[in-house]
Amino acid sequence: MKPHRLSWAHCLMVLSAGCGPGPEIATATFALGEVPESVESISVFVQEVGRSEVVASSTLSAPKQTLSLGVPAEVPLQMTAVARSDRPAPLELGGHMPIYVARTVRTVPLGNQPTQVQLNARPGGALTLHIDGLDEGGDVGLSLSSAAETLPLQSRLPIRGTRLMQVLSEGRWQAQVADERWTLEGAQGLWAAPAFDTFARLRLRRASPAPGPEAPQSLRITVLDEQGRPILGPVQTSTLSPRRLKILIHAYDAAGGQVSVPPAEVQLQAQSVPQGLHSELPALGLGLPAQVTAWQVMGQGRVRLRARATFDSGRVLQASWHNNVGRAGHAPARLTMQMTDPESLIEGTHLRAVLLDEGGRLAAVGPWNLALEGSDPWAYFPDGQQAVVIGAVAEVPMARPSGPRGLSVVVRAVATSTTFRGTFTSTLTLPVGPLGDLGGG
Secondary structure (H helix, E strand, O other): OOOEEOOOEEEOOOEOOOOOOOOOEEEEEEEOOOOOOOOOEEEEEEEEOOOOOEEEEEEEEOOOOEEEEEEEOOOEEEEEEEEEEEEEOOHHHOOEEEEEEEEEEEEOOOOOOOOOOOOEEEEEEEEEEEEEOEOOOOOOOEEEEOOOOEEEEEOOOOEEEEEEEEEEEOEEEEEEEOOOOEEEEOOOOEEEOOOOEEEEEEEEEEOOOOOOOOOOOEEEEEEEOOOOOEOOOOEOOOOOOOEEEEEEEEEEOOOOOEEOEEEEEEEEEEEEEOOOOEOOOOOOOEEEOEEEEEEEEOOOEEEEEEEEEEEOOOOEEEEEEEEEEOOOOOOOOEEEEEEOOHHHOOOOEEEEEEEEOOOOOEOOOOOEEEEOOOOOOOOEOOOOOEEEEOOOEEEEEEEOOEEEOOOOEEEEEEEEOOOOOOOEEEEEEEOOOOHHHOOOO
16 A cells, blocks of 8 residues: 655744743644545654653644644654544554554754655554563663664563553564563564554563574484485385384584584474374483484375474474375375464464375475465565475474454465466464463454
8 A cells, every 4th residue: 555645744833931941842733634534533642762752742633634732842853643543442542543654753943934844654553562571670672663663662671461552554563672681582573554453472581692603503304214324205115014214313503514412302293194104202312413213104195203402592493304105296286284383373483385196195396486475464474475395395484473353364375386287275374372362352
């Protein structure tokens, strides 16, 4: 949607009488031009740049077209105009839903010479942040930033149960702490949508030290056959006896070299379609590399291994291994999707998109394209909404850090390639929870 020009004008900026010892005050009169029919009222807020406190505000309703405010003179001011519809909204949002927002920074001079200012109003909505903070706050500020602007939220660290509301222009935002010793989990990729009250839950945590170049950066799963050779094609099986395979899990540094990590909790899971194609996996000890020496596989279908390593610093690395069992796959017949770790949906998980053949095996495909642009905007893909995939399985980083009140978020995928005929589509509805306990209806 294109910006809607509201053509605000400052005029009659003169020194007010009776000023105290504080900053000198000028009177700013705002004149309103053309307004969309959907707008019922417009509020103007004035803040000193870099501070969250409002120093002046007022609201006008149609047919009124002007309003005056006393504002600090000769200091940079952030001026915000919020246009609201007649749709109900929480009282903290003014009682009616924001649909447009405009901001600019100006310094109002003393004197009676008019200064013309024009704001471009863009579609906007509300963002409500619920923050799991500290027992006691500290003198460290919070802010919200987009590609175009940064807005202060509050000047202290949030305590537990902090609830903040902000009217934002449509787009992608992130919350930040002005102290590198702290971090906000779930604060990346927040989405503000026109005429929506979007919710997000953030967690304030002590920041972990950045990993050095020799620290583990990735995991890799290798499956070996009975002769110790890596299995590259489908796992060939017999109807008479199971295959006895070996699983290796290694960690790698930024340069691609193997590293040993003693203080790491390693978990390994196996899933198969149909169920029962493999033996149970033993519990793994602490440390990397890790191995399973006798994993038995038998039957026909497909299997997936998933490894997860949690380090003392709290960092988590994951890896997957997918393969067919018994026979190779054929041409793709459908596209399926699921999340690898739904409990980590706010902070970040992976979307797994899989091309299957008619028999439910991993399809035999060349490079293909995965497009996710049709997804609801609250679904956040840090690496972008397009991926070129080698093999039948794509695992794309994804999060849903924010969501509309009480509504589900839908991911829509399209798979295309010059190596197979047709186009395959799939949808995945992300659960409302854990945003469902934020007061949404």
